[in-house]
Amino acid sequence: METLILKQQQLDQAADFIRQGELVAFPTETVYGLGADATNETAVKKVYAAKGRPSDNPLIVTVSDIAMVEKYTQPFSDDAKALMAKFWPGSLTMIFKLKPNALSKAVTGGLDTAAFRFPKNQATLDLISKAGVPIVGPSANTSGKPSPTTAQHVYHDLNGKIAAIVDDGPTTVGVESTILDMSVATPSILRPGAVTKEDIEAVIHRPVIDELHHVGAKQTPKAPGMKYKHYAPNAQVYIVDPDDDWHDVVAWIKQHPQPIGVMAFDDVIKTINWPDNVDVISLGNDARTAAHDLFAELRDFDNHPAYKIIFTQGIDPKGIGEAYMNRLNKSAGQMHFKQL
Known part of the structure; x- marks a missing residue:
């Protein structure tokens, strides 16, 4: 069909x-x-x-x-x-x-x-x-x-x-x-x-609970996206947290001469001299553009199977930034640059 x-x-x-x-x-x-x-x-x-x-x-x-x-x-x-x-x-x-x-x-x-x-x-x-x-x-x-x-x-x-x-x-x-x-x-x-x-x-005009984004292995989720790994491309995503130094990321990349993807904000991209083995994609300038672009850019890397690692910029989970970080954490399986 x-x-x-x-x-x-x-x-x-x-x-x-x-x-x-x-x-x-x-x-x-x-x-x-x-x-x-x-x-x-x-x-x-x-x-x-x-x-x-x-x-x-x-x-x-x-x-x-x-x-x-x-x-x-x-x-x-x-x-x-x-x-x-x-x-x-x-x-x-x-x-x-x-x-x-x-x-x-x-x-x-x-x-x-x-x-x-x-x-x-x-x-x-x-x-x-x-x-x-x-x-x-x-x-x-x-x-x-x-x-x-x-x-x-x-x-x-x-x-x-x-x-x-x-x-x-x-x-x-x-x-x-x-x-x-x-x-x-x-x-x-x-x-x-x-x-x-x-x-x-x-x-x-009353408080809302905002801490229930996950369930246990034996629980039935009340909503989609609470239990299983979601939003993941073929490559492993690693989150570069706000307190990480992108120069440390570049140093790691230089020691691993394989095709590597990077998704970051424009202010990060323009301050780094990126190695030749890196494909850099912009997430724009703020949380709203990052949330808008996240899934499309992760899918774009899936079109290039040589990329096995994608470093993606993390942000403070405020406003729509909370939605962005929720999806990014699930796509990364909670993996962060610090864990490498």
């Missing part, structure tokens, strides 16, 4: 595929997602197979309006309503308690909760509306690899495994949405993203 690449004017065809139980990748402002009818258990199971994804890793349910969420969940709290009014459509996913037997265990990972996302992308909102059903929406990549920020990234990983990709150009944020657990007494961030802890607290 050759995967079709569809444009916005071909959304009727994409919606037909969804209704027929096929898989369609779709754009959002964060990364591209892999869509299937969330009410069709057979279609949902195809998502796990296409991605090679562990079956205990729950899926996000992507919707085109709030009424679609209400159909499956317990009544919303006032805090949830306030957050919806502020951030939906947008880069905030919220976990709610479900009505009994509202969604298949294939969607929820066997939990009595599910995560819901109302993305800020008109093509996908139109796709869901035309299909008439919510769609599951994990990132449209091979499980564990950097998330896709273009239709071409999706095609590289999933050509022949899915029916179609809706191409709406590069994404604008570049890292997945913030996941906020609203099924517990104190709202808890399970995955940081562009909507920050400070943003959320400013709306609900």
Whole structure:
């Protein structure tokens, strides 16, 4: 099966595929997602197979309006309503308690909760509306690899495994949405993203827990990305922490004359005399550009298999920098330059 690449004017065809139980990748402002009818258990199971994804890793349910969420969940709290009014459509996913037997265990990972996302992308909102059903929406990549920020990234990983990709150009944020657990007494961030802890607290006027990004080996995660190594290119990524000296990195590189990748901010790049065996890629000038570029640049190194090591600049985990460091730590498997 050759995967079709569809444009916005071909959304009727994409919606037909969804209704027929096929898989369609779709754009959002964060990364591209892999869509299937969330009410069709057979279609949902195809998502796990296409991605090679562990079956205990729950899926996000992507919707085109709030009424679609209400159909499956317990009544919303006032805090949830306030957050919806502020951030939906947008880069905030919220976990709610479900009505009994509202969604298949294939969607929820066997939990009595599910995560819901109302993305800020008109093509996908139109796709869901035309299909008439919510769609599951994990990132449209091979499980564990950097998330896709273009239709071409999706095609590289999933050509022949899915029916179609809706191409709406590069994404604008570049890292997945913030996941906020609203099924517990104190709202808890399970995955940081562009909507920050400070943003959320400013709306609900109470503290939010922001320390729950990992689960144990025998626990079932409530949200994607909490349990397994994620976002990893073929090369080993090492984080160069803010207190590391890049001249020490260069000294190490000179002692290892192999092709090596470097991802750093412009102010670092221009101050270093880089050895000839280094391929240097810019992460821009700040945390927002770094978060936007991270997955795309990691994927770019995958196109050059000679690179076995990538040194990537770490930053203070503040604001969207927390999302950047969360993804970078997972892509590196928590490996840092200091460990070499």
